[in-house]
Amino acid sequence: MIGGGEGAFIGQVHRMAAALDGELELVCGAFSRDMDNNARTGVRCGLAAERTYASWEEMLATESALPESQRMELVAIVTPNHLHVPIALAALQAGFHVFCEKPVARTLEEALPLQQAMAENQRLFGLAHTYLGYPLVWQAREMVRQGKLGRLRKIHVEYPQGWLGTKLEDTGNRQAAWRTDPALSGASGAMGDIGTHAFGLAEFVSGHQIKQLCATLSIHAEGRALDDDGDILFRTKEGASGTLIVSQVSTGEDNGLKIRVYGEQGALEWVQRDPNRLYFTPQGDVPQILRAGIDQPGLCEASIDRLRIPGGHPEGYLEAMANLYVDMAQAIRQGQHGSAPGVPSLADGLRGMAFVQTVLDSHASDAKWTPFVDISQIGSGRAQ
Amino acid sequence: MIGGGEGAFIGQVHRMAAALDGELELVCGAFSRDMDNNARTGVRCGLAAERTYASWEEMLATESALPESQRMELVAIVTPNHLHVPIALAALQAGFHVFCEKPVARTLEEALPLQQAMAENQRLFGLAHTYLGYPLVWQAREMVRQGKLGRLRKIHVEYPQGWLGTKLEDTGNRQAAWRTDPALSGASGAMGDIGTHAFGLAEFVSGHQIKQLCATLSIHAEGRALDDDGDILFRTKEGASGTLIVSQVSTGEDNGLKIRVYGEQGALEWVQRDPNRLYFTPQGDVPQILRAGIDQPGLCEASIDRLRIPGGHPEGYLEAMANLYVDMAQAIRQGQHGSAPGVPSLADGLRGMAFVQTVLDSHASDAKWTPFVDISQIGSGRAQ
Amino acid sequence: MIGGGEGAFIGQVHRMAAALDGELELVCGAFSRDMDNNARTGVRCGLAAERTYASWEEMLATESALPESQRMELVAIVTPNHLHVPIALAALQAGFHVFCEKPVARTLEEALPLQQAMAENQRLFGLAHTYLGYPLVWQAREMVRQGKLGRLRKIHVEYPQGWLGTKLEDTGNRQAAWRTDPALSGASGAMGDIGTHAFGLAEFVSGHQIKQLCATLSIHAEGRALDDDGDILFRTKEGASGTLIVSQVSTGEDNGLKIRVYGEQGALEWVQRDPNRLYFTPQGDVPQILRAGIDQPGLCEASIDRLRIPGGHPEGYLEAMANLYVDMAQAIRQGQHGSAPGVPSLADGLRGMAFVQTVLDSHASDAKWTPFVDISQIGSGRAQ
Amino acid sequence: MIGGGEGAFIGQVHRMAAALDGELELVCGAFSRDMDNNARTGVRCGLAAERTYASWEEMLATESALPESQRMELVAIVTPNHLHVPIALAALQAGFHVFCEKPVARTLEEALPLQQAMAENQRLFGLAHTYLGYPLVWQAREMVRQGKLGRLRKIHVEYPQGWLGTKLEDTGNRQAAWRTDPALSGASGAMGDIGTHAFGLAEFVSGHQIKQLCATLSIHAEGRALDDDGDILFRTKEGASGTLIVSQVSTGEDNGLKIRVYGEQGALEWVQRDPNRLYFTPQGDVPQILRAGIDQPGLCEASIDRLRIPGGHPEGYLEAMANLYVDMAQAIRQGQHGSAPGVPSLADGLRGMAFVQTVLDSHASDAKWTPFVDISQIGSGRAQ
Incomplete structure (x- = not known):
């Protein structure tokens, strides 16, 4: 996990959700640039000190050097938005699957290089649109x-x-x-x-x-x-x-x-x-x-x-997020790449960014209707 | 009452609402151009045959010729929209207060002459925006x-x-x-x-x-x-x-x-x-x-x-409408004219027509924003 | 109407409910023993002074002496419970239909003579269990x-x-x-x-x-x-x-x-x-x-x-009560006697009193189960 | 964990709840007397084969022989009711904390020996009244x-x-x-x-x-x-x-x-x-x-x-159960014994059994009131 130190909100949500069904185990993290926070969070998550990394760069480098049986398989990116793309790019290139918080980027343009990275690396990319797990x-x-x-x-x-x-x-x-x-x-x-x-x-x-x-x-x-x-x-x-x-x-x-x-x-x-x-x-x-x-x-x-x-015993938000993690885990186990069935994909993420771009365009425009930004060339891969 | 024969919906609502609080009594009607329907409705409403009129024109003429103690005071207009203005104009000119179904007219333009009629006749005009009675x-x-x-x-x-x-x-x-x-x-x-x-x-x-x-x-x-x-x-x-x-x-x-x-x-x-x-x-x-x-x-x-x-015993839609009738009755008793406190007024009705006009203008326009049609010259008199 | 002066609750509810559907008209009343209250209520209800009676005894006596076309048909009893039976008995014997607030009496025993009165006078008796009008x-x-x-x-x-x-x-x-x-x-x-x-x-x-x-x-x-x-x-x-x-x-x-x-x-x-x-x-x-x-x-x-x-426009408590009045009016018009279809009957009222008696018996008893007081001999006539 | 093989309901609930907050880890289990089911469940839970035990007796024996740093600390009993007491007694005597499904026993009498076992072993006993975790x-x-x-x-x-x-x-x-x-x-x-x-x-x-x-x-x-x-x-x-x-x-x-x-x-x-x-x-x-x-x-x-x-993101049933596990874990970490603050205790469990006994006594009795079975001698220790 990258991000999600003390004071963050969604990191702990991801940890709980990933743990719920016993399909995934948190094996390492770079939680915060504040070294104390980072260390405390690592301890709280039961990680050994050597797998609580000082930076995500170090984490990706060190983990990819580990034997396959020991190294992490999936990077959960739970940082603020500006880091989503750089981390995701690096993680994909380092051979890790990615499960990234939304929105996938700050702008549509920023997100586009992820397509190339996905094409070059046979990895999975999932987007944490939690509500689509309900x-x-x-x-x-x-x-x-x-x-x-x-x-x-x-x-x-x-x-x-x-x-x-x-x-x-x-x-x-x-x-x-x-x-x-x-x-x-x-x-x-x-x-x-x-x-x-x-x-x-x-x-x-x-x-x-x-x-x-x-x-x-x-x-x-x-x-x-x-x-x-x-x-x-x-x-x-x-x-x-x-x-x-x-x-x-x-x-x-x-x-x-x-x-x-x-x-x-x-x-x-x-x-x-x-x-x-x-x-x-x-x-x-x-x-x-x-x-x-x-x-x-x-x-x-x-x-x-x-x-x-059974009915009447409410499941909630953490269970919805957990459903996305279960689907990610299943796709990993089945050796899939691209998008994980049931999990919002990079294509969904790009479409979300196109939505934001269209909204900003429309807001700036005096015209009643603004056409949705065309990303048809970007490929597909929506959640099934 | 004008309109509200069998097969209509809102006429019977008005009759029930007006009766509920015992402030008003239905004394005459021209309910339908279908003479059988008209007669049946009159009987059903307990009216004498001579006060169940064949047309609203006849009703206004005959009633205004009655001694003041016998003639109706308030005309409830519950016809389809195209008759609202002609009947209201005639009723005001004949010296009757008017309580009219909404919208006040088919178009803003059609409604404008009502302002003049109100200025010339010291009568009350109320609009049946039932929900504003809740x-x-x-x-x-x-x-x-x-x-x-x-x-x-x-x-x-x-x-x-x-x-x-x-x-x-x-x-x-x-x-x-x-x-x-x-x-x-x-x-x-x-x-x-x-x-x-x-x-x-x-x-x-x-x-x-x-x-x-x-x-x-x-x-x-x-x-x-x-x-x-x-x-x-x-x-x-x-x-x-x-x-x-x-x-x-x-x-x-x-x-x-x-x-x-x-x-x-x-x-x-x-x-x-x-x-x-x-x-x-x-x-x-x-x-x-x-x-x-x-x-x-x-x-x-x-x-x-x-x-x-008291609370817990629900009041509903008819009671909301009845509240408007009570306020009309009170204003009549107090000799007021123009708008009745608590009842949507002609100004409200004109503003509603201006809304419809603005919506139609906007729908027809490619511009994002359409300014609200200006009826500032039309006067005021909103419900207090 | 007997009872229902200012400061009472249910009397005004009855008046509104009876008026709602235009099936009944309030023609006389003995609203309160407080003569000022009585008179004010009569005026408020639009009654002539001569039909606002000083007592229910006077009302029953005077009204029964009126020509049939002028006299009231139905007595609504909306007093506190202790007067229900004496007034209902007198009203039935004077030839009036009765619509009585619940409970029909203070005790089951007190209510029993009403059976005899019903058998002797071919009148209708209805009980105001409003909720059964929903x-x-x-x-x-x-x-x-x-x-x-x-x-x-x-x-x-x-x-x-x-x-x-x-x-x-x-x-x-x-x-x-x-x-x-x-x-x-x-x-x-x-x-x-x-x-x-x-x-x-x-x-x-x-x-x-x-x-x-x-x-x-x-x-x-x-x-x-x-x-x-x-x-x-x-x-x-x-x-x-x-x-x-x-x-x-x-x-x-x-x-x-x-x-x-x-x-x-x-x-x-x-x-x-x-x-x-x-x-x-x-x-x-x-x-x-x-x-x-x-x-x-x-x-x-x-x-x-x-x-x-139609649906979505809520009807409420007054409409429920009004439904009972409509059913009473219909039964009167059809010349029925005993119970009015759709309206809780004397038998229902007696059963309610038997319920109260059974509850009191059970409360006083150390036994777990108390049998429901047997009024099988009292006759039937439940609402259809 | 004892019980909770495939086809059971509450076992999986316990596993998810215990995992949610990362305070506890499932280290061993005896899930089912059906050896295939038992093995499959162990695998599904990520347990090594040697810690998926063929019986709870074997589990208690083997685990208590492990070095303290390796052996389990807490036994979750999620079997049908008849096994709660024998397993809990054995677990306490073997030095393990116990978290037991409710009701604590089949009868009050059956549950009483647990008091003695608690007195003799400085262990924690918690009862899974999940709803008390909300x-x-x-x-x-x-x-x-x-x-x-x-x-x-x-x-x-x-x-x-x-x-x-x-x-x-x-x-x-x-x-x-x-x-x-x-x-x-x-x-x-x-x-x-x-x-x-x-x-x-x-x-x-x-x-x-x-x-x-x-x-x-x-x-x-x-x-x-x-x-x-x-x-x-x-x-x-x-x-x-x-x-x-x-x-x-x-x-x-x-x-x-x-x-x-x-x-x-x-x-x-x-x-x-x-x-x-x-x-x-x-x-x-x-x-x-x-x-x-x-x-x-x-x-x-x-x-x-x-x-x-934060508000608006619903937490549900699993989170309520997880709250009990968190409180159990905290009490273990703090070296407490008897009851864990926040978790229903043995005393609560006994009181629940006394309730069942009283209900059965009352059902069999003709008397209206049956006094609550007296277990005042049984000690206290309710959740704080």
Whole structure:
């Protein structure tokens, strides 16, 4: 693991998620440039001192020199955004599989070299879009695929947060600090940080691709350099329209990621805060509540496979992330390369960056519609 | 009452609402051009045959000739949209107060002569924006006014319906038929019918006024002449931004009118389907649920005044409409003219028409932002 | 109407409910022994002074002397409990139909003479168990009848309130005062006041009859003379078991009447606070939410008949009460006598009193099970 | 770990929970008497073959012979109930700490020797009452302790399940088979299996102790030997009364463990299915929703300590169990013995068995109230 020292948030999430199902073991880390923090984190993670590295460069160098049976197989990159690409490039070139936090880069342009690196090294690349690990998200996707909603008309997705409603970055909060710093976070704030989640979820569940959008971004905390809020209209290639709402200044909201999809034959609604229920309303019929649980009726295989326990005992966010790790582990074991089935791929990551670029373009434009940035040449490899 | 014969929907709603509190009595009607329907409805309403009129023209003429103690005081106009203005004009000129269904007209232009008629006749004009009769909508407005939310940042309002998801107008459904016919309904379908509700609610609760918007409309049912769906971005004069989502083709939705308002100090959420709860989250504090009921803590006077019974016994849609009738009756009794306190006014109705016009302009435009149609010269008189 | 002066609660509820559908008109009243209150209420109700009577005795006498076309048809009794029987007896004997607040009497014994009066006078008697007017309560009953739940196993019903959690009767609250006074209220407090609602709902929906129960009552407010809380185990003749929980001291609760019925093939849940949703879980299948509304799928005729408007526009408590009045009016118009279809009958009222008696017997007993008081000889006539 | 081979449910839950926080490592196991299953499970858990033992007896013997630095410290007992006591006794005597599934034994009597074993061996004993690991359960307990509810009046707890509604034990379902077999499960079915959870939760949150109860049990699936359903009235030493409802035949229910506590100054409600929200209604004030999350306002230290991530990202059942493992690990590290702070103790387990015994006594009795079986001599040591 690279990143994830004390004071970070997502590193510990990754460690817990990776440990949950016993498929992966943390064998080494370069957690922090603060040597004390780094050492403490290594100890806390039960690592030997010699595998708690002072830098990621040292870690990659030293680990690749180890015998294959001892060296790490997969690098989890849980740093701020500006380090994703350099580390991922180096890791791939050093022969390691990569599981990287989102967004994959600060800008689309920065991310492009990863394609070349993937082509040259037969490694796996996975992106930590945790919400795409939720079982009922897969259930929703499958129901759309099966045509239970008919032709889709509307897609509404939103990700409201409130935690950046005040200027937390000035109070020593490290999470807030790097996320609001363009050099570390990228060209966009809220859209890069959580807009990519909303975007990814919408395309994942609907199977549609946005072809054009109209975005307006805001900065609510005075003196902040990056957008902390934005609203978007969009249309998909496949003929649906919808809205995407993202905010980090919506007072009182706490990760209220929500998606609604309306088709001619039915509609679905799912909310991350209550992830074990999926609302399905068939056209002209009584609404239904699909419940998560390995013993629950109405669930597809992809959904059941991502559950651990019977209905009524809630699984949550860590389990969703753990599902991505299980799929990474499985792909490693099966000797696959490119994308790991079930895990958001580099192509998904690039599409996310293209989304951010399109949003920024649209925000800067007086035209109503801005076409989605064309990355068709970049290849494919979406999660299956 | 004019309109509201058998097969209509809203006429019977008005009759029940007007009767509920015993403040008004139905004394005459011209319910339908179908004479059998008209007569049957009159009988059903307990009217004498001589006060069940064959046409609204006859009703206005005959009633104005009655002695003051016997003649009607207030005309409720519950016809399709194309008749709102001609009847209202005639009623005002004949000396009657008017309570008119929304939208006030088919187009802004069509509505303008009502201003003149109001200026010339010292009568009351009220608009049936039923949702603005809900007690907790007044509570929300009051909390915004009192500054409990601080400066507002975001306003999200939506009104999803699904009932026009299929081409119901071809199956003999009268409600669907006139609403989808430009000659009867006006220049917009969904935006005129329910977009005006969402718009009115957003401005009423927030106290803000939209200054520019970006709209995209759709027609999902093949062959339909008017929009049945639309999504809007907007910005207010006072500095908030937000979204307005309206649909009559969102499968499975049933009048899910919902508003969320986020300010620097707190946030509110209210949903029409569950109208007796108002969610309030103060910044940095525990979320609260305000409950409707004359005995419930935390409610303002304007909210308590619009409630009839203690908490836990739900009041609903008819009671909301009845609140508007009570306020009309009170204003009549007090000899007021112009707008009735508590009741949406002609100015509100004109602003709603300006909203529809702005939406249509924006939809037709390639520019991102379309300025809100200027009706500043039209006067004021919003509900207090 | 007898009772229901200013300061009362339920009288105004009856007036609004009776007015809602235009089937009944308030023509006279004896609202209060306080002559000023009586007169003010009469005026407020739009009654002529000569039909605002100083006492119910005078009202019955005077009205029965009026020509049939002018005199009232139906007496609504909305007084405290101790007057229910004397007024109902006199009204029946004077030839009027009766619609009486629950419980029908202070004790079972006190209620028995009403049977004789009903046998001697071909009049209607209805009991105001408002909750049995809710459309989805009828839907639930119908689904049980149709066997959609299979053989019933468990019935859980509860009616928690919190308003008597403090000694409100000492603060001038008239509602609290008479309800906690044995002379006015009867032999039981909470069980008579709202336990009868919970009991009636359980038997109505399930179609079962309680054969034995085990009750424990409490008084939480020091110095109060009547139970303000109680918990009950019960078994039905038909083989189900369950619990009935009633409280007026459950802090924060506001009329949370709720019923759950579990059968071998399915289960139902309904909560009065959210009366337009009925949760149905078929055995081994996905849970469903039935929604109220004249246009909603899955509803039975009895449920649709009790609704006024399409789904998503909530109807509530007043509409439930109004449904009972509509059924009373219809039965009057059809010249029926005894019980009015759809309205709880005298037999239901007696059964409610037998329930209270059984609960008191059980509370006083050391035996686990107390058999339900036998009133089989008292006749039948339950709501259809 | 002893038990938890393929086909078991709770063993894998324990393994995931123990792994989550990296505080414990699975070092050996005797998972199944079926040697193939045992071996497969060992491999799946990443154990060396020599530490996958053929029997628990062999495991205890071999492990205790290992050098202290290599041998296991804590035995997790996840077998059916009949093996809890023999294994726990042997493990304690062999010098291992014990973390045992509930109920601690088949009967109270069977459990008593564990007291002696605890007295003789300075080891830790923890009981897997998973629900007592939920952060907001600790929050509820703390709010009661702090007097935010005032003197408690009512406690309602329920644990409805539906999965044994059909005779699953005849279909090869191993979970159902042992739970319905008196020899493996004990003297009670549903009450032992999940009634103990409801009981433990009620006493844990309220701080009260039940002094007498009135129970009625049922068997709904024909031919089943043990209760699959039961309802209970109870009174506590401290003066509250309440109900406890337990069922495994309530069609459609899925672990709906729920507790409500009403005090003179406020009320709390928590439901396991939605574990990250705690409803608090202060007397005379607006209801509040406390939300789980390390960054959420209003939470006590004990609650925050049991959370991993910020609000809005749900933690669930596995995290609740993991909290117990973390507390066990901490107590081991600190060299404690007896009970581990935060973990249900042997005394809690004995009290649970006394509850089951009291329920069985009451069910067999015609008396209304049965006194709680006296185990005051058994010592103390409840979770702090």
